[in-house]
Amino acid sequence: MRDRLLAAEKVKAIDWRDGALYLLDQRILPAEEVWLAYADARGVAEAIRSMVVRGAPAIGISAAYGIVLAVRQRLAAGGDWKAALEEDFTVLAESRPTAVNLFWALNRMRERLERLKSTDDPLAVMEAEAISIHESDREANLTMAQLGVELIRKHQGSEQAVLTHCNTGALATGGFGTALGVIRGAWLEGMIERVYADETRPWLQGSRLTAWELANEGIPVTLNADSAAAHLMKTKGITWVIVGADRITANGDVANKIGTYQLAVNAMHHGVRFMVVAPSSTIDMSLASGDDIPIEERAGSELLEVGGQRVGADVDAFNPVFDVTPADLIDAIVTEKGVVERPDTAKMTQLMCRKRLH
Numbered sequence: 001m002r003d004r005l006l007a008a009e010k011v012k013a014i015d016w017r018d019g020a021l022y023l024l025d026q027r028i029l030p031a032e033e034v035w036l037a038y039a040d041a042r043g044v045a046e047a048i049r050s051m052v053v054r055g056a057p058a059i060g061i062s063a064a065y066g067i068v069l070a071v072r073q074r075l076a077a078g079g080d081w082k083a084a085l086e087e088d089f090t091v092l093a094e095s096r097p098t099a100v101n102l103f104w105a106l107n108r109m110r111e112r113l114e115r116l117k118s119t120d121d122p123l124a125v126m127e128a129e130a131i132s133i134h135e136s137d138r139e140a141n142l143t144m145a146q147l148g149v150e151l152i153r154k155h156q157g158s159e160q161a162v163l164t165h166c167n168t169g170a171l172a173t174g175g176f177g178t179a180l181g182v183i184r185g186a187w188l189e190g191m192i193e194r195v196y197a198d199e200t201r202p203w204l205q206g207s208r209l210t211a212w213e214l215a216n217e218g219i220p221v222t223l224n225a226d227s228a229a230a231h232l233m234k235t236k237g238i239t240w241v242i243v244g245a246d247r248i249t250a251n252g253d254v255a256n257k258i259g260t261y262q263l264a265v266n267a268m269h270h271g272v273r274f275m276v277v278a279p280s281s282t283i284d285m286s287l288a289s290g291d292d293i294p295i296e297e298r299a300g301s302e303l304l305e306v307g308g309q310r311v312g313a314d315v316d317a318f319n320p321v322f323d324v325t326p327a328d329l330i331d332a333i334v335t336e337k338g339v340v341e342r343p344d345t346a347k348m349t350q351l352m353c354r355k356r357l358h
């Protein structure tokens with residue numbers, strides 16, 4: 001399946017080429033495909049904040065390249081370049097609060113920086129570290145796809161229809177996706193007949209990005225309003241809800257795109273299985289439970305306007321963009337280190353002690 005999955009890779013969101021970072025502007029997809037070039041950490045931080053690039057792993061990878069750009073700039077400026085680099089770490093860390101992959105990638109870059117020897121070429125070493133973060137995310141996607149497909153096979157009944165939320169595909173990762181990677185794999189194996197994609201209000205990652213990625217690959221996809229999910233579970237033979245994650249805490253609670261929690265509640269009610277697919281860089285063992293996860297709130301205009309036109313009444317809008325699904329609503333968390341069924345603190349701790357499976 002690995003080779004077939006690699007052959008199916010069509011879209012990418014991040015391109016590191018000749019020492020420069022290019023990001024596919026996800027704010028205007030699928031209407032236009034525009035690549036933007038970035039030359040410094042501040043620009044990359046702004047790209048993350050404004051959602052040119054989004055999706056937990058993609059944010060982390062972009063931030064790592066942002067540090068490489070900063071190293072080049074700070075070295076050229078001379079003086080105490082390592083001290084000056086602190087400002088770049090800070091500006092990138094402040095770009096978005098919920099996806100822990102951002103902080104994980106920045107920590108990895110910092111650790112590498114601290115291990116530099118006097119004989120090292122700092123720019124080459126830091127670039128290699130960012131590329132390795134990018135490459136290992138791609139590898140993790142492949143392993144998770146295989147593990148997720150095995151899990152579906154283990155529980156397979158009749159024909160499968162799955163429901164997904166937000167965008168967890170090539171646009172959100174360094175490879176072809178987390179939840180969407182499993183869905184791609186299951187489609188290639190003939191185990192899925194149709195994918196239902198929540199439109200994912202208010203930013204429409206589902207209708208603009210997920211539906212576009214799947215349609216590009218000829219995978220049957222039907223778009224639905226987020227509020228149709230319970231009705232779909234009751235009437236359309238959904239067997240799995242498959243989603244990604246932005247942060248998973250030590251007890252197995254999962255922060256993901258707003259609306260995920262209500263999907264899990266509905267799935268439990270309808271006897272539909274609930275799978276979370278995320279690399280171990282999304283797991284934050286320093287937080288005991290989802291109550292400790294900072295939840296990003298974005299501008300009310302994302303709710304009150306459509307295409308820049310005001311459609312809502314003249315009221316305040318509350319726009320939290322993530323929610324937390326409690327571990328006891330989750331059937332399985334699939335990572336590149338292995339699968340945790342019915343997650344709890346003991347199982348998550350055991351998982352994080354394991355090496356990667358590839």
Ligand code: MRU
Nearest residue numbers: 054055056166168172244245257
């Ligand atoms: O606000 P976004 O688009 O960055 O949110 C993305 C999600 O919530 C995804 O489901 C999550 O990052 C998993 S992506 C592999």
